[in-house]
Amino acid sequence: MTGKTLYDKLWESHLVKDLDDGNSLIYIDLQYIHEVTSPQAFEGLRLAKRSPWRSEANMATPDHNVPTTTSERAQGVEGILDPVSKIQVKSLDANCTEFGINEFTIDDPRHGIVHVIGPEQGRTQPGMTIVCGDSHTSTHGALGALAHGIGTSEVEHVLATQCLQQSKAKNMLIKVNGELGRGVTAKDLVLAVIGKIGTAGGTGYTIEFGGDAIKALSIEGRMTVCNMAIEAGARAGIVAVDDKTIEYLKGRPFSPSAELWDQAEAAWRELHSDDDAYFDKIIELEAIDIEPQVSWGTSPEMVAAISKNIPDPAQMENDAKRGNYQQALAYMGLEANTPIQDIKIDRVFIGSCTNSRIEDLRAAAAVVKGHKVAESIKEAIVVPGSGLVKAQAVQEGLDKIFTEAGLQWREPGCSMCLAMNADQLGEEEHCASTSNRNFEGRQGFGGRTHLVSPAMAAAAAVAGHFVDVRDWT
Amino acid sequence: MKKFIKEKGIVIPLDRANVDTDYIIPKQFLKSIKRTGFGKNLFDEARYLDKGLPDQDCSSRPINPDFVLNQARYAGGSILLARENFGCGSSREHAPWALEDYGIRCIIAPSFADIFFNNCFKNGLLPIVLDNNIVNSLFEETVPNEGYELEVDLTEQTILKADGSVIKFEIDCARKKSLLNGLDDISLTLLHADDIKNFEERWKQKSPWLFT
Numbered sequence: 001m002t003g004k005t006l007y008d009k010l011w012e013s014h015l016v017k018d019l020d021d022g023n024s025l026i027y028i029d030l031q032y033i034h035e036v037t038s039p040q041a042f043e044g045l046r047l048a049k050r051s052p053w054r055s056e057a058n059m060a061t062p063d064h065n066v067p068t069t070t071s072e073r074a075q076g077v078e079g080i081l082d083p084v085s086k087i088q089v090k091s092l093d094a095n096c097t098e099f100g101i102n103e104f105t106i107d108d109p110r111h112g113i114v115h116v117i118g119p120e121q122g123r124t125q126p127g128m129t130i131v132c133g134d135s136h137t138s139t140h141g142a143l144g145a146l147a148h149g150i151g152t153s154e155v156e157h158v159l160a161t162q163c164l165q166q167s168k169a170k171n172m173l174i175k176v177n178g179e180l181g182r183g184v185t186a187k188d189l190v191l192a193v194i195g196k197i198g199t200a201g202g203t204g205y206t207i208e209f210g211g212d213a214i215k216a217l218s219i220e221g222r223m224t225v226c227n228m229a230i231e232a233g234a235r236a237g238i239v240a241v242d243d244k245t246i247e248y249l250k251g252r253p254f255s256p257s258a259e260l261w262d263q264a265e266a267a268w269r270e271l272h273s274d275d276d277a278y279f280d281k282i283i284e285l286e287a288i289d290i291e292p293q294v295s296w297g298t299s300p301e302m303v304a305a306i307s308k309n310i311p312d313p314a315q316m317e318n319d320a321k322r323g324n325y326q327q328a329l330a331y332m333g334l335e336a337n338t339p340i341q342d343i344k345i346d347r348v349f350i351g352s353c354t355n356s357r358i359e360d361l362r363a364a365a366a367v368v369k370g371h372k373v374a375e376s377i378k379e380a381i382v383v384p385g386s387g388l389v390k391a392q393a394v395q396e397g398l399d400k401i402f403t404e405a406g407l408q409w410r411e412p413g414c415s416m417c418l419a420m421n422a423d424q425l426g427e428e429e430h431c432a433s434t435s436n437r438n439f440e441g442r443q444g445f446g447g448r449t450h451l452v453s454p455a456m457a458a459a460a461a462v463a464g465h466f467v468d469v470r471d472w473t
Numbered sequence: 474m475k476k477f478i479k480e481k482g483i484v485i486p487l488d489r490a491n492v493d494t495d496y497i498i499p500k501q502f503l504k505s506i507k508r509t510g511f512g513k514n515l516f517d518e519a520r521y522l523d524k525g526l527p528d529q530d531c532s533s534r535p536i537n538p539d540f541v542l543n544q545a546r547y548a549g550g551s552i553l554l555a556r557e558n559f560g561c562g563s564s565r566e567h568a569p570w571a572l573e574d575y576g577i578r579c580i581i582a583p584s585f586a587d588i589f590f591n592n593c594f595k596n597g598l599l600p601i602v603l604d605n606n607i608v609n610s611l612f613e614e615t616v617p618n619e620g621y622e623l624e625v626d627l628t629e630q631t632i633l634k635a636d637g638s639v640i641k642f643e644i645d646c647a648r649k650k651s652l653l654n655g656l657d658d659i660s661l662t663l664l665h666a667d668d669i670k671n672f673e674e675r676w677k678q679k680s681p682w683l684f685t
């Protein structure tokens with residue numbers, strides 16, 4: 001008999017029943033909630049006079065449109081200047097109070113981006129099913145959980161029933177062999193994967209990331225990789241549990257303790273694909289081939305290695321791709337065949353659920369230490385993923401390194417990743433960004449995003465254009 | 474939820490691959506705590522020449538005459554013809570809400586992003602996947618023929634063209650049933666409440682640390 005993949009195991013352990021219409025009812029262990037995609041779900045509950053099935057299986061925090069300047073954050077929710085954002089954050093507070101949901105409010109020291117604070121608090125655990133009204137929920141798969149984004153109707157559905165109606169996805173294995181080179185990070189790895197398989201390459205699949213290069217990543221690095229599974233079209237990305245996973249979970253506030261820990265650990269250690277598991281699709285990459293990546297276009301698949309040039313649409317194999325590339329270059333204001341290192345930068349954003357954890361900040365700080373941000377840079381901001389990340393960074397003196405180099409040190413939130421708050425690009429401004437999407441207008445009307453690793457963003461801040469961080473001294 | 478049974482309407486061709494949810498409805502409009510009123514900001518950055526703001530009167534904004542929704546011949550259209558990977562990006566259900574609020578009932582494309590595809594069915598919108606060659610030919614027929622219409626019949630799983638020819642399409646039977654009847658998923662799931670409780674009890678025995 002063929003063995004099971006990790007995804008097969010997670011699916012089967014949460015299968016309530018197969019429905020006669022071909023769908024299945026899947027039990028959800030944990031739902032994360034934020035202010036933007038939940039108000040209509042709570043309103044739906046109220047209108048139907050329903051209450052949460054298990055309110056303690058939810059955890060909330062406002063992150064998408066909270067301000068990040070210290071002055072605006074000083075007075076908590078009342079300090080939010082944008083009246084529309086303030087209503088949304090207040091609505092979340094009121095809904096969580098009404099329905100008995102644990103919320104890390106804007107002024108809680110543990111507040112932050114939901115995909116950063118969930119693992120940090122130990123709420124995310126291996127073997128769980130986790131959902132959130134946010135596509136980057138795939139992040140939590142780094143700990144061996146089955147986690148994916150859902151729409152607001154399903155947020156309401158999970159609140160009311162603790163279940164989702166689903167059909168099972170297919171299995172894909174992305175195996176990255178060997179060892180990443182010096183200066184090449186988890187972000188470069190995942191951007192290279194998306195460049196290879198495309199933004200629809202994973203549609204209909206759950207992607208398991210494996211191979212020596214994935215095993216060698218820290219849990220935070222694995223979160224960066226799984227975070228961007230959705231950018232490859234897959235709703236969920238997962239990594240098998242190993243010693244690093246167990247070590248990461250030990251002693252976190254919501255991790256099990258004493259006897260329950262032993263029981264949990266034994267169960268978690270089973271969370272890997274069997275040797276003879278069947279994958280519908282297997283893609284292999286050699287880590288040694290991966291260079292630091294920079295996106296040059298308006299889709300995360302439009303990436304190139306730092307040593308390369310912007311591709312020429314004329315060289316594309318078909319009209320459709322040629323058209324896409326031309327459209328992207330026109331929006332980005334870039335010429336084909338330009339060396340990636342010649343792209344000039346106006347702003348720098350270090351943050352987001354992809355890259356705002358302590359290791360990301362350490363990597364960026366190591367690059368800017370002793371340097372100054374280039375004069376041509378209008379603004380460079382560092383937005384830690386959570387209050388606890390911020391505190392840790394301050395303890396290590398990273399905040400000083402950033403501010404001495406001329407970068408701004410902000411309060412936690414999603415910030416310029418999606419620019420729902422005041423942190424936005426101006427028209428035609430190029431940004432070296434550690435976030436996850438370079439869509440048109442994503443970081444501000446007419447703004448031009450280049451996705452990079454924290455170290456690459458930091459180096460670009462100093463140089464004023466992209467440089468190969470492997471040559472950094 | 475609104476039922477979807479049959480829809481006859483003008484076809485709006487949106488000739489662009491990888492249309493993402495930021496393109497469908499930019500983030501500044503996600504600050505609403507309601508489900509309605511997003512139609513005027515559908516494709517906002519392509520449709521208007523200025524930067525859109527929430528709660529703005531859109532009637533006086535400068536429009537982009539080249540954008541397909543602004544061309545008089547497509548006014549009142551209810552069938553959106555699109556390219557591959559439509560709806561990629563975020564999980565925001567504001568994207569189908571904006572399409573539905575504008576008056577779109579059906580989207581035809583060679584492929585859709587998973588979360589968007591799923592969200593459509595929760596809002597009475599029918600996304601239809603057709604072979605790329607068929608989508609190409611529909612683009613070729615739509616663009617030169619003003620008033621080009623299609624009639625989508627969900628019961629029969631057919632698209633009827635003006636010349637009488639018929640295109641068949643596939644759809645998951647659960648989703649078909651749900652759209653045809655305008656069913657409320659939560660009520661349907663709660664019919665299985667006993668199964669959920671039984672599962673929960675077993676799961677709690679097996680994984681007690683998840684229930685502390």
